[in-house]
Amino acid sequence: MTTEMIYSATSTGLIGLGFYALLVRRHLIRRLMAINIMGTGVFILFVSLSARGDGELDPVPQAMVLTGIVVAVSATALGLVLIRRIHAVTGSTRLTPGAVVSDEDEL
Amino acid sequence: MIEFPWASAAIVIPLAGALLCGVMSARLAAVVASVSSALTAMAVAVLCWRVWNVGAFVESLGGWGAPLGIDLYADGVALLMVAMTTVVGVFITVFSLGYFRDAPDSERENSHSRGLYWSLWLVVWAAMHGIFLSSDLFNIYVCMEVVGIGSVALVAMAGSMALRAAMRYLLITLCGSLLYLLGVALIYGGWGMLDMQALGPVVEATLASEVALAAMALGLALKTALVPLHFWLPAAHANAPAPVSALLSALVVKASFYVLLRLWIDVFPAIDKAAAMMVLGVLGTVAIVWGSVQALRQNRLKMLVAYSTVAQLGYLFVAFAPASTVAGAGVAWHGVIYFAVAHGCAKGAMFLAAGAIAAALGDDDFSSMRGRGRHLAVPLVAFALAGIGLMGLPPSGGYTAKWLLLTAAARADQPVVAFVVTAGGLLAALYVFKVLYYAFARPVSGSGSDAGETGEVQAIPTTMMVAPLMLAIVAVLLGVWSAPPLHLLDIGLPFGEALGPGLKP
Amino acid sequence: MRALVDTTFWLPLAVVASSMLPGIFIFALREEQWRVRTLLNLAGAFLKLAFIAVMLFGVYVGVEYETRIPLVPGFDLVLAGSALSMFFVALSGVLWLITTIYAIGYLDIEGSWHRSRFFGFFSICVSATTGIALAGNFFTFIIFYELLTLATYPLVVHDGTPEAMRAGKIYLAYTLTGGALLMVAVVWLHGAVGPFDFQEGGVLSAFDEEHRHRFVPIFALIFVGLGVKAAIVPLHSWLPASMVAPAPVSALLHAVAVVKAGAYGIVRVMYDVFGIHYIAELGIGRWVAVAASVTIIYASLKALAQDSLKRRLAFSTVSQVSYILLGVAMIGPVAAVGGIVHLVHQGLMKITLFFCAGNIAETLGLRRISQLGGVGARMPWTMAAFTVASLAMIGVPPLAGFVSKWYLGMGAVQVGYYWVIAVLMASSALNAAYFLPIVYRAYYGAPERPWPRDERAGVLETRASLLGPTLATAGLVIVVGVMAASPYSPVAWVEIVIARIYPPA
Structure with missing residues (x-):
């Protein structure tokens, strides 16, 4: 198994995991984490590409991933603020209003 | 004047x-925002004048060319989208001047939030110009994220009613962007470059490129709210403050669609997409019917207009069906872009009018x-004129667009598409x-001849009356x-061979 | 030397704009500014008439008028003056002036609601009608055709009562669907043969070999699309429902402009798109004649059953408009003269009848035929006008209707359509059966006093602004009949039109 394959498999797994959780989970913090996991998968894929060919590393993907991380951090921050506001206004941490089950139910 | 970097100016x-x-x-x-709106409009006007007279051109930001620097590429299609954004944007600014003067308390919880509104709105505007003018796939990703995050924040400004809609919108827009970024990574892995114009000739049909196209198309369809991925749109668009609704429905969804169109035609000409185009055509049809039916069931004005957006976005995808044929492609792509522009202006006017009426x-x-x-005469006239555009009746941009789409259907020999386009207008x-x-x-209650006009309405600022009417x-x-x-649209023949036959019979 | 102002370009545009611009200004007026409104209305009407007169003379001496503005590549906005189109334009110009005076008397002096809105849309309707008449190609025709649909809606629902709103819904359902079918057919046609302008003698026979199989279904679609406005059975139901509109609307729009727009469109398609000889070759004429005959008989029978005066007149309109199509569809020069001249003759007769119905309703508050006893003594002039128009409808010489029927009958003999003579005779009998009882009751029936209201205006039986137009149109009914043989009569003009289509052997 080459290094490249390990990276590919890891990133595919993370993207799949994040996407699955985004669809299935209801608690908003979990969904935001799911998005972050998905993003990490994409970043790993990107970084692994900088080792294309034999020669030295390609610096461009790393620069792009750094930019991507900055974007992800700010999006996460906005998401967290929104979740806190939703919780403050509605007392719930879900998108769908209705019967509020305790947050532990999802563990 | 020619040498001045006008494309960069439109973003900066x-x-x-x-x-x-x-x-x-x-x-x-508010003053600064008005001034910068006016200056942006001026820069875009010069940009249009230049492309009109000189043709499509590449502009390197800060003098650094590709591959290290960021290239801006201005051709007819990009310019038309930028011009639409600017026209709608100017009227959104005008409308906002009045709107936030007497906004409901929930929307001005602290004195700072209005300065924040202007800041966010201008950032989104700049980033949309960035999307339209970039030819670099990663640069487009960054701009899309800025548009997405800015839009979410703007929706959330409507107060507690809009928080959940904003949150769902955030998750959707992030997910869509990541799927797009996945495609970018695969393309870079395969071909080592990200410039759309350069990629087109070299990208072949491989597993990697097909997965990349699939992931990007899915992500962008999610952001463009193609049925069945539209579930997030009505709540977000309807609950936002009125000028933000106009911004989202008229412009933001068009940006992601524009990227999809560019990828489809410029970057992946090598992949055989005929079957996928038929699927998109079918989904577009479902969107027209479903969105219209849902719109009919609403009794809140802004909700109705939001569902109308779901329906109208369907037209953009219905056109993929005739575009998959050689005879229909040229007219269909023209029709799609013209539809996007016409709908942008009409829907912007309609949401602003709805905001004024509400x-x-x-x-x-x-x-x-x-x-x-x-x-309510003035906003109602604006609403009616915008409605004519949505129905595709003459004289309106929607009529011209629909004429082109029907022509494409006739050339591609697809009567079903002609039927859908026509029935959609009636819906x-x-x-x-x-x-x-x-x-x-x-x-x-009023029965006598003069007993009609009883109810009074609250006075609204003049800017809120003028902006929707002018845009309509x-x-x-x-x-x-x-x-x-x-x-x-034809300048630079942006879509290469796909536009070859063009409009001429 | 080229003239400073190129009248051959500007005149058709001026004819359309002379009612459009006053209409747009009227929207901006406040309700109580009735003097300015009246001034704008009358100035527009007189100016339009002057433009028409100049153009009529120009066309007579052979000047070719054409306004051509490119809209979409391959498709121009074309307004052109042909002998046939000038005929329709002259009719709407003259009757607009008369009806405007009537409408001012009907609702502008005393308090009535939304008068600016009413007159604004009224003017736009007339502009749309002249646009339809002057349209030089299908693209332009559809623009004005749909404009007419949209601008008529506010007039139908003007009263805002539940009944009016229901009529508005029916009206839109029929006319928008018809318009959509028309557009599909037209785009289909252009997809097959490319862009073309209307031409005397038709254009499609040149494409016979390649596209013949398409032409019959395309004609069927166009016929249904236009047939909605022409009120061909079974597409006619919107017309009786629309009778809730104020009297001037029923008089000008539903007796003249809207239904004639449909009938004129069909005539135009048969003459200037297909070419009447090609219509004969395709075997379409026979079917049009049958559809027209069925409409004539069926609507007359329905008219018999109505007690509401306006509804009876509406069914009479449905029946009489099909005379136009019958005449053209028989494909012979004499019958064609009868059909086309009926465009004007029916307009004059029917507008007189609607004016009378409006006078009776406004003055005495009577709307049902069963209430009309004694009206002849109370309103002698109105009933005299009504009697003249009724007799003309029945076909009593030497009135207008007789001239039409005479030509139709002679034409039927000429082409050997003997069954048409039976249709004409049955129709005349039915006309007598539903008009004469009204006249009889008005003169000899016992009055049901007191009237719901009784409004005198000095020595006159009703307001001068209502009575004047009524007597004027009744006078015209007599004049065009008596003077039919003179070189200045409508018949003489139609013979010029027909001589170009059927050149004397």
Whole structure:
């Protein structure tokens, strides 16, 4: 198994995991984490590409991933603020209003 | 004047305005935003003039060319989208001047939030220009994220009612962007470059490129709210403050669609997409029917207009069916872009008018218009003119677009598409006249000839009356003055061979 | 030497704009500014008439008028003056002036609601009608055709009562669907043969070999699309429903402009798109004649059953408009003269009848035929006008209707359509059966006093602004009949039109 394959498999797994959780989970913090996991998968894929060919590393993907991380951090921050506001206004941490089950139910 | 970097200016001016607004008091921010809107409009006008006379051109930001630097690429299609954004944007600014003066308390919880509004709005505007003018796939990703995050924040400004809609919108837009970024990574892995113009000739049909296209198309369809991925749109668009609704429905969804179109035609010409185009055509059809039916069931004005967006976005995808044939492709792509522009102006006008009507009534339920039509005359005229555009009736930009789409269907020998496009117009008539009905109907109790006009409405600022009306007139003018925009569209033959046969019979 | 102002370009545009611009200004007026409104209305009407007169003379001496503005590549906005189109334009110009005076008397002096809105849309309707008449290609025709649909809606629902709103819904359902079918057919046609302008003698026979199999279904679609406005059975139901509109609307729009727009469109398609000889070759003429005959008989029978005066007149309109199609569809020069001249003759007769119905309703508050006893003594002039128009409808010489029927009958003999003579005779008998009882009751029936209202205006039986137009049109009914043989009569003009289509052997 080459290094490249390990990276590919890891990133595919993370993207799949994040996407699955985004669809299935209801608690908003979990969904935001799911998005972050998905993003990490994409970043790993990107970084692994900088080792294309034999020669030295390609610096461009790393620069792009750094930019991507900055974007992800700010999006996460906005998401967290929104979740806190939703919780403050509605007392719930879900998108769908209705019967509020305790947050532990999802563990 | 030619040498000045006008394409960069179209992005930098609103961005600079945004930075200034962020640190200013609300009153000063409004002034700065107005000035930078005007300057942006000027830069875009010069840009159009230049492309018209000189042709498509590449501009390197800061003098650093590709592959290290960021190239801006201005051709006819990009320019048309930028021009639409600017026209709608200017009127959104004008409308906002009045709107945030007497906004409901929930929307100005602290004195700072209005400065924040201007800042966010200008950032989104700059980033949209960035999307349209970039030819670098990663640069587009960054701009899309800025648009997405800015839009979410703007939706959330409507207060507690809109928080959940904003949150769902955030998750959707992030997910869509990541799927897009996945495609970018695969493309870079395969071909080592990200410039769209350069990629087109070299990208082959491999597993990697097919997965990349699939992931990007899925992500962008999610952001463009193609049925069945539209579930997030109505709540977000309807609950946002009125100028933000206009921004989202008229412009933001068009940006992601534009990227999809560019990828489809410029980057992946090698992949055989005929089957996928038929699928998109079918989904577009479902969108038209489903969106219209849902719009008909609403009794909140902004909700109705939001569902109308779901329906109208369907047209953009229905056109993929005739575009998959050689005979129909040229006209279909022209029709799609013209439709996007016409819908942008009409829907922007409609949401602004809806905002003005709701503010005057103090109520979003449009049946309370009954008997108060005279006091709402100006926004109602704007609403009606925009409605003509959505129905695709002459004279309006929507008519020209629909004429092109029907021509494409005729050339591609796809009567089903012609039927869908026509039926969609009739469905639009149903929901537009559902609203206008209450503009003409007498109040239930009034029976005498003069007892009609009883209810009064709240006075609304002049800017809120003028902006939707002017924008609606632009939407109509797009129908009586179609030749120049269609000519602009052809400059640089942006879609290469796909536009080859073009409009000429 | 080229003239400073190129009248051959500007005149057709001026004819359309002379009612459009006053209409747009009228929207901006306040309700109580009735003097300015009246001034604008009358100035527009007189100016339009002057433009028409100049153009009529120009066309007579052989000047070719054409306004051509490119809209979409390949499709121009074309307004052109042909002998046939000038005939329709002259009719709408003259009757607009008369009806405007009537409408001012009907609702502008005393308090009535939304008068600016009413007159604004009224003017736009007339502009749309002249646009339809002057349209030089299908693209232009559809623009004005749909404009007419949209601008008529506010007039139908003007009263805002539940009944009016219901009629508005029916009206839109029929006319928007018809318009959509028309557009599909037209785009289909252009997809097959490319862009073309209307031409005397038709254009499609040149494409016979390649596209013949398409032409019959395309004609069927166009016929249904236009047939909605021409009120061909079974597409006619919107017309009786629309009778809730104020009297001037029923008089000008539903007796003259809207239904004639449909009938004129069909005539135009048969003459200037297909070419009447090609219509004969395709075997379409026979079917049009049958559809027209069925409409004539069926609507007359329905008219018999109505007690509401306006509804009876509406069914009479449905029946009489099909005379036009019958005449053209028989494909012979004499019958064609009868059909086309009926465009004007029926307009004059029917507008007189609607004016009378409006006078009776406004003055005495009577709307049902069963209430009309004694009206002949109370309103002698109105009933005299009504009697003249009724007798003309029945075909009593030497009135207008007789001339039409005479030519139709002679034409039927000429082409050997003997069954048409039976249709004409049955129709005349039915006309007598539903008009004469009204006249009889008015003169000899016992009055049901007191009238719901009784409004005198000095020595006159009703307001001068109502009575004047009524007597004027009744006078015209007599004049065009008596003077039919003179070189200045409508018949003489139609013979010029027909001589170009059927050159004397």
